[in-house]
Amino acid sequence: MVKIVVFDSGLGSLSIIKAIQKISKSEIIYFADQENFPYGEKSQAQLSxxxxxxxxxxxxxxSPNFIVVASNTPSLMLNLTSKKIIDVKPPLKEALKLSKTKQIGIxxxxxxxxxxxxxxxxxxxNFSKKLKIFKxxxxxxxxxxxxxxFISNKKYCNKIIKKILEQILFQNNIDTITLSSTHLLFLKSLLKKQFPKINFVDPSEIVAxxxxxMIKNNQSKKNxxxxxATGDTKIFELKLNKLGIKNKVNLIPF
Incomplete structure (x- = not known):
């Protein structure tokens, strides 16, 4: 039986897990490191x-076969070199194929x-100089x-999405954006609704x-x-329940 650990600082891993389970069968250990959320505000030394x-x-x-670091932040900031480790990085090549303006946002x-x-x-x-990338x-x-x-207050979410993206998208003729935090995949439907002409590229299918x-000939019989998790497992269970996930959350202390 193939065993895969998928982890990040919270809910982001779920988008990767969903994509994996859609096309293959394995035993997945999901670790949510709530105590260190958010990775995106840590220094390189802290994150390392x-x-x-x-x-x-x-x-x-x-003792997993593979460990998926399901977060773009450490995948980009750290040198995670190991046959066992799979990281997540912006799907720029896929974005380039979709973009007509050659103006891409990460x-x-x-x-x-x-x-x-x-x-x-x-x-x-090594992209062409004609391609412009906005961070x-x-x-x-x-x-x-x-x-x-994103579940309880969609109106507020739409307001924040508009505030962050509207000006930069239209001032720079950006037509394609990579969702380069696994958390952002939960907002994909809201993003598409607000900006229907923009391509939002999801890296989860690429990872899956x-x-x-890697596991094609060694899959499990079922998922x-x-x-x-670290931190308050009961609070995290409540978050998962709102997403329809009823699994027990076990404490893993460091």
């Missing part, structure tokens, strides 16, 4: 310590957009998801397909999900 400790603990506790956390890692990642792709701070949108407002190739 958090992620290294998390990977070490999860590897020791669960919507990510504050830490990610100012990181050297994102600058280097863009350089490594957009989406930390306030991430908070809308983790706070649960990558995993499928299973166990959930662990």
């Amino acid at each position: 310590k958090i992620i290294k400790n998390s990977i070490k603990l999860l590897d020791k506790e669960f 919507l990510a956390t504050k830490s990610a957009i100012v990181s050297n890692g994102l600058t280097q990642y863009i350089k490594e792709n 957009i701070n989406g930390s306030d949108l991430v908070d809308l998801v983790e706070s649960g407002k 397909k990558k995993i499928l190739l 299973s999900l166990k959930i662990f």
